[in-house]
Amino acid sequence: PVSELFVSAPGKAILHGEHAVVHGKVALAVSLNLRTYLRLETSTTGKVCINLPNIDTFFCWDVSELKQLITYSHAKGDERKRLDPELLRTLREFADVTNGNLDTSNMATLSFLYLYLSLFRSGELPSLTVSVWSELPTGAGLGSSAAYSVCLAAALLSASGAIPTPLKEWDHTGRWCQEDLELINSWAFQGETIIHGNPSGVDNAVGTWGGMLRFLAGKIIPLNRVPLLRILLTNTKVPRSTKVLVARVKDKINKFPSIMTPVLDSVDAISCTCEKVLSEMTCEPITGEHYNILEELIDINQHHLNVMGVGHPTLDTLCQVTRTRGLHSKLTGAGGGGCGITLLRPETDYSVVQSTVQDLRDCGFDCWETSIGGPGVQQHSPLSIKEESLEILRRY
């Protein structure tokens, strides 16, 4: 039994394949060094509390009240990897009453309650407090929903005893074994399903394993040999919802199947070509031509994403502004606003980066150079969490 437990999971950037990946095409994604942190504390108060300061959501329920929401489940074994519609329906009614229709709060509350009740339904429901604090912008295309779901799954599975806590007394961080990671990933996918409607699973896979990976129809292949990429991240700060955008693309595909199918196939080919170029860059000397191809792939994909209907005028501005500095950008994640990535060449001068960042900030965007490839989900000792984050997590 744990009294205080800390876990974290990284956000991600999709290089290529967003949306197409929902329809069975290849995506390439990489973890960011921006993370979501979760603190779980067991108590004897008879209450279950969640504190989600990023989205201004704070709730406490009586354990006895939550107990009444447990529905009988017929699901066995593998079936439990799919959402239990009965439990979800009961929770929707419950959460609607508490939150009204505030989607942001609602989805976060719903995925917490769903995982909590599913993972503890067979025994005594414990009293606990869960607090989450993220360095990621929420709802901006950097996989905050997946990082949140991965943290919830890892912490609740550990608290229920379904998986061990991997932190050794003398270490600051601990990673779970492959089998436990798979379990965390499958429960995180359920959390994502509540938030996205119909997720591909790429985001929770990156949140779980970290690094760069190729994702195709649920199959995850880590790409271990990849060149160091310099990437600029820009947040247009235009709010959007992944769920809405994923549904919009689906409608377009249904309406124009013969027009949209080739677009999705082309995105698939872009991901595969990009993967090939990246792998060549690790085994031969990197040339300007490698970067020329990477840049062209970014441009083509950005056009495709516009065709899919997930562009936004601010994302067009991002592309134009960086283009005048000789740099290439595309949206990342669900689009419709949110974030874009800009590829920097190894020889791109610091002064060019600085002036580009300034131009973008002048447009009202947030913009920063990031490092990529942060570790997947991990357990932390309090000492390995930044002072300010720790203070926020322990505030409630």
Ligand SMILES: Nc1ncnc2c1ncn2[C@@H]1O[C@H](COP(=O)(O)OP(=O)(O)O)[C@@H](O)[C@H]1O
């Ligand atoms: N730090 C957080 N705390 C609570 N909920 C979060 C947090 N981050 C994300 N979420 C949940 O995920 C939703 C955003 O998910 P989504 O639209 O997929 O955007 P993103 O691109 O950030 O994943 C939020 O509305 C909220 O329900």
Ligand SMILES: C[C@@](O)(CCOP(=O)(O)O)CC(=O)O
């Ligand atoms: C659009 C999509 O491909 C990625 C969504 O990422 P995000 O939630 O915008 O960070 C959806 C998915 O893969 O589930």
Ligand SMILES: [Mg+2]
């Ligand atoms: Mg998301």
